[in-house]
Amino acid sequence: MEQRLSWVPKEVDVSKPSAARVYDYFLGGSYNFAVDRAFAQQLLAVAPTMPMVCRQNRSFLRRAVQHILGHGVRQFLDIGSGLPTTGNVHEIAQAAYPDARVVYVDNEPVAVAHSELMLKDNDSAIILHADVRDPESILNAPETRSLIDFDQPVALLMVALLHFVPDVDQPAEFMARYRDVLAPGSFLALSQGTEERQPPQVHAVRDLYNQRANRVTTRTSAEITSFLGDFDIVEPGLVFTPEWRPESPSDVPDEPELAGFYAIVGRKP
Numbered sequence: 001m002e003q004r005l006s007w008v009p010k011e012v013d014v015s016k017p018s019a020a021r022v023y024d025y026f027l028g029g030s031y032n033f034a035v036d037r038a039f040a041q042q043l044l045a046v047a048p049t050m051p052m053v054c055r056q057n058r059s060f061l062r063r064a065v066q067h068i069l070g071h072g073v074r075q076f077l078d079i080g081s082g083l084p085t086t087g088n089v090h091e092i093a094q095a096a097y098p099d100a101r102v103v104y105v106d107n108e109p110v111a112v113a114h115s116e117l118m119l120k121d122n123d124s125a126i127i128l129h130a131d132v133r134d135p136e137s138i139l140n141a142p143e144t145r146s147l148i149d150f151d152q153p154v155a156l157l158m159v160a161l162l163h164f165v166p167d168v169d170q171p172a173e174f175m176a177r178y179r180d181v182l183a184p185g186s187f188l189a190l191s192q193g194t195e196e197r198q199p200p201q202v203h204a205v206r207d208l209y210n211q212r213a214n215r216v217t218t219r220t221s222a223e224i225t226s227f228l229g230d231f232d233i234v235e236p237g238l239v240f241t242p243e244w245r246p247e248s249p250s251d252v253p254d255e256p257e258l259a260g261f262y263a264i265v266g267r268k269p
């Protein structure tokens with residue numbers, strides 16, 4: 001049985017793995033509990049590529065942020081931001097542009113608690129405890145409004161998030177709401193798990209998450225692309241994470257589909 005550490009927020013069920021903390025474990029972080037590590041071992045037994053999937057996803061996030069910064073956008077809304085780890089969005093953005101502003105959002109209390117600690121001395125970045133499925137609670141929060149000017153272009157990031165939202169929660173509807181509120185020139189960057197071109201182990205991974213942690217909904221390329229609505233899709237379009245604007249051709253593995261997540265970035269016309 002997991003010993004309850006004093007800093008763990010009261011609402012956290014330490015007997016159940018969380019996707020945020022398992023992802024942290026696969027990235028080599030230490031914000032995870034014994035239950036998360038045991039679950040990660042179960043996943044590794046069926047899919048040894050999981051740490052690579054997470055690293056490739058995180059690298060896509062970095063490249064997407066750098067690309068968007070290159071287009072002059074200085075304000076970021078990062079929903080499903082996860083636990084602090086290497087290459088947090090505010091670190092990438094503020095290293096290049098100290099005036100860049102970041103609102104992080106997550107519904108996992110441990111991710112929120114650690115992000116609060118990380119950001120306590122940063123006036124230009126904040127974490128909001130909220131759920132992507134409730135856009136108004138995010139878009140109208142005073143914290144969001146204090147840092148983000150929706151009359152100016154915004155980068156909306158939903159990286160490795162939407163596979164944790166089932167269709168019954170109507171992602172098409174809330175995605176339309178987020179797209180509507182963004183000014184022309186804004187970006188939407190996302191990645192999401194798929195079963196297209198995947199080895200059979202992907203079913204076992206999905207089933208394990210469904211039984212023990214967050215429910216997972218994989219999606220097709222058409223379903224994922226539809227989340228971008230009428231945005232102009234940035235080249236190279238929808239591809240597996242390592243194929244999205246790699247820094248060097250040698251960074252793309254022989255079988256990029258084994259990175260498991262599609263990546264896509266669009267810009268509001």
Ligand SMILES: C[S@@+](CC[C@H](N)C(=O)[O-])C[C@H]1O[C@@H](n2cnc3c(N)ncnc32)[C@H](O)[C@@H]1O
Pocket residue numbers: 019020023057058061079080081082083105106107108111130131132133158159160161164165
């Ligand atoms: C795999 S992590 C991705 C972290 C980061 N975006 C990245 O790509 O490196 C997914 C995150 O989404 C969060 N999440 C899952 N469902 C959510 C929801 N309904 N609303 C907000 N966050 C959610 C989880 O708590 C977790 O921190």
